[in-house]
Structure formats: C-alpha cells, structure tokens
Amino acid sequence: MPRITRNSKKAELNFGEGVEKNKVRKRKSSSSSLSEIENLSPNKSSKQIVDNLEKSPGISDCLAHKLSLEVPNINKFSLARRALAVNENYRLPGREKQFEDLLQIIDEAISTKKSSSLYINGPPGTGKTATLLKLISSHDYELKLKTVFINSTSISSIGAIYKKICSELDLKDCGNEKESLQLLENYFKKDNKKKTTLLVLDEIDQLCSSGKNQNVLYHIFEWPSIPNSKLLLIGIANSLDLTDRLLIRLQRKCELKPLVMHFPAYTKNEIVEIFKSRLEESDLFPPAAIQLLAAKVSAVSGDIRRALNLGKRVIEIAEFEKKKNNKSIDMEKISAIVETGDDDSKIQLKEVVSVLNNVYGCAQHLNDEVDDIPLQQKILICTILLIMKHDKNKEITIGRLHDIYKKVCKNRNIYATDLSEFVNLCLLVETRGILRLTKKKEPRFHRIFMQWNEDEVLSALKDKQMMTNILNEQSLLGR
Numbered sequence: 001m002p003r004i005t006r007n008s009k010k011a012e013l014n015f016g017e018g019v020e021k022n023k024v025r026k027r028k029s030s031s032s033s034l035s036e037i038e039n040l041s042p043n044k045s046s047k048q049i050v051d052n053l054e055k056s057p058g059i060s061d062c063l064a065h066k067l068s069l070e071v072p073n074i075n076k077f078s079l080a081r082r083a084l085a086v087n088e089n090y091r092l093p094g095r096e097k098q099f100e101d102l103l104q105i106i107d108e109a110i111s112t113k114k115s116s117s118l119y120i121n122g123p124p125g126t127g128k129t130a131t132l133l134k135l136i137s138s139h140d141y142e143l144k145l146k147t148v149f150i151n152s153t154s155i156s157s158i159g160a161i162y163k164k165i166c167s168e169l170d171l172k173d174c175g176n177e178k179e180s181l182q183l184l185e186n187y188f189k190k191d192n193k194k195k196t197t198l199l200v201l202d203e204i205d206q207l208c209s210s211g212k213n214q215n216v217l218y219h220i221f222e223w224p225s226i227p228n229s230k231l232l233l234i235g236i237a238n239s240l241d242l243t244d245r246l247l248i249r250l251q252r253k254c255e256l257k258p259l260v261m262h263f264p265a266y267t268k269n270e271i272v273e274i275f276k277s278r279l280e281e282s283d284l285f286p287p288a289a290i291q292l293l294a295a296k297v298s299a300v301s302g303d304i305r306r307a308l309n310l311g312k313r314v315i316e317i318a319e320f321e322k323k324k325n326n327k328s329i330d331m332e333k334i335s336a337i338v339e340t341g342d343d344d345s346k347i348q349l350k351e352v353v354s355v356l357n358n359v360y361g362c363a364q365h366l367n368d369e370v371d372d373i374p375l376q377q378k379i380l381i382c383t384i385l386l387i388m389k390h391d392k393n394k395e396i397t398i399g400r401l402h403d404i405y406k407k408v409c410k411n412r413n414i415y416a417t418d419l420s421e422f423v424n425l426c427l428l429v430e431t432r433g434i435l436r437l438t439k440k441k442e443p444r445f446h447r448i449f450m451q452w453n454e455d456e457v458l459s460a461l462k463d464k465q466m467m468t469n470i471l472n473e474q475s476l477l478g479r
Helices: 006-038 046-054 061-068 074-083 096-112 128-138 160-168 177-189 214-225 242-246 248-252 268-278 287-300 304-325 331-340 349-360 375-390 398-411 419-430 454-461 464-471
Strands: 116-121 145-151 196-202 231-237 259-262 435-438 447-450
Touching: 074 304, 096 116, 096 128, 096 196, 096 231, 096 259, 116 128, 116 214, 128 145, 128 196, 128 231, 145 160, 160 177, 160 214, 177 214, 214 231, 268 287, 268 304, 287 304, 287 349, 304 349, 304 419, 375 398, 375 419, 375 447, 375 454, 375 464, 398 419, 419 435, 454 464
Parallel strands: 116 231, 116 259, 145 196, 196 231
Antiparallel strands: 435 447
C-alpha cells in the first residue's frame, strides 16, 4: 500500500476544492447564458446564440443542435445545388433503354472489330451526351478502345476538325486541312491498330453550316467504310433528319448509312424521378414543388438541363429568404423548434412559381429576391448591355455575344468559358428572368432578348463600377 504523506493529502484537498470551485463557475456560466437568451435583443443573430450555447456546459447539446437549425445552413443549400449541377455524374432515369442499346453497339464493335457509325438525335437537354459519357466512364473500355471525344462548338472553323482529330489521336502535327485529312485516311487504312477507335463528335450540326463544307461530314462518315479502319463513329446533334437532309449520298450505300438513335424529350414523371434521385439525401424540395416544376418544363420543352437550372435558382431564392428571416430570433421560436423539431427551410411553392414566372412570363420586373449574382453572369449581362447600347446591330446571338464576352474577360485577365459552357451560362441567367432565349437548331444562333432595362440590371448587379467600365469598352465591338 502506498505511503500517504502530508503533502499528498494537502494536494488531494486542494484538488477537491478546485473541483467544487469549477462546478460553481460552470453553474454561473450556465446561468448567465440563459439570462442572456431571456434578455435577447431582436438584433442579436441566431448564430451568436448558438455559439454561446455551445460554449456553455450547462445547456443541453440537444438544444444547441435544435437551434442550429435556425442558422442559415449553407451546407444544406449548397449540397442541394451541387446535386442539381448539370454535369454531375448521377443516374439517368428514363434513359435505360438508350443506355442498353449503346452498350450493345459498343460491345459489338469491340468484339467483331467491324466498323460502323451511329447518329444520335433529340431535342436539347434530353441526355444524349450524358448517357454516352456515363456509359464510357462506367465500363472498363480503356484497354479496349481508343476514345476521342470532340465538341464541334469548340472548333474555330469547319475544316479545323481534321487537325483536332489528328491531335487527339496523337498523330503528327499537320500544316493544313488537306494534309490533316490525308493523314487521318492513312491512319484508318493501317491494319496494325490494336484497339477499336471510338470517335464521338458532339454537336455535329456545327460542321454543316454551308453547302460547300458539307463535304467535311461526308468525309468523316465515309471513314468507317475504309477496310480495317476499326472505327466506331458516333455523331450527336439536335436535328432529327440531319443525315437524311444533308448527307443524302450516304443513303445510296448501305455500308455508309449510319444507325439512328432517338432521345425523346423528358416527360413530367421522368423529370420528377431525376430530381428525386439527385435529392435523395436532401429534404429541401417537397414533392409538390418538384411536381410543379416538372410539369411546367415537360409541357414547354422537356429539357432536363433547363429543369435542373430552374431547381438551382429556386434553391438560391429559398436560401436568400432563409437568411433574411433569421436576422432575429426570440424565445418563443426557440421553444417551438426544440419541442417540434420543425424547420421552415424547405422550398415553398411560391418560390417555384416566382422562378417559373420569371422564365416563362413576359413581364419585365425586378425580382426583390435576387441575391448576389456570380461574376461570370455579371460579365455576360454587362456584355449584352454593351452591345445594345453602342453597337449598330442590336440583334444578339449566343455566338456573337460569346465573341465579345471573351474580349471583355481577356481585358480583365478572367477565364472565359468555351461556347458549350457559355450556352449553359446564358440558360442560368435566363432562369433569373433577366433575359430570354429564342432557340434555333444550332446553339450559336440562339437569339437573346433582354427582359430588364439598364437601371434594373444595375440594381441587381450591385456593382456600378464594373458595369460602367464594361459599357465604356466600345472598342471591343469592332469587327
């Protein structure tokens, strides 16, 4: 048994006194925190309250957790927005048949080593590209395929497509269009290729804007007929009859005629299912809100990208309202949250209606719910005003707007998105009700109409200096 000295007894006594003093301090701290809540001024934020409660050992952790529901939950909203991002790799409800058909076509090309071509068509936002990319990424094709994916909107000129394909196939650099074409034809004639080549050309209608240059598409679609080419060519576009209307020569030879796969517009039930699958870990969107949004989009276009962008905009408004409503908190509200666990942060039907009215309504009005607009969207909007205010030609297309937008970004050393991303950027601004798009067959020819005037835009952007600077850059409009 250890020997106890006088000093050790004294230390033990002092320790016991310290514990008692500490308990007293905790009780005082707890009491002062409760007193602070009871005498809370209306200007004190709920965040401050929760911070104080969490530091107070006398207050239940459960109460602090319940109160945290009333703090604008940035993660909750941002996670929901991320789940609705257009480019996220989620399930694709409603596209199971197309997925299986594509899988069969690709597997057959690999196993038989026979060349073929496929034309995928359907309205914008029907999952054409997403389904194909998901298939390629979800199956182990890396060892079996040499995959080349090119979005034709990124090509500076129609003839430049050959050089781009050469680059993706790691062929030597060529000087001009004719040399690049010859190099590609020689490549496909070689019989020593170990892998089948999967060549995907998205937005191929960008390669046939004039009668003369339709030869580019003819040359490309003739490559699978080259012996030993081991090529699976997949073209993607919105036009239902592109091969029948523009590539008539292909119809004369059965071996050149591509298979055709159609992607129909999404139905209401399919849009609802997509939202549910993406938001399965979030309770922000009540079923009624999803049903309302899906019904409107399916009736107008069936474009899932549009539906997802609208959903993101609804979340932005709900988050803004949540922040605005939580500037003050009282004890009655605290008690209600603790007792019931209710949280009012869910999407309201009025918020969905507000966004739908902005996009599909015709009235020009400033939405008081507009929160801070991202920088890229601000630059896009100001570029539109620059054209409207100083250019003689007031007709604005996405292609023309993108050219000037890139110059504006370059002047500010800011990254400029490519054309395909820029189209989506325009769609996001449209969901705010600031502009309206009139769709054409080719995205670069979509026309843009401003719904707001300059004063309304200035009020929304909250950045008078940037807007003034961009509006003074008339030199960027020069041809």
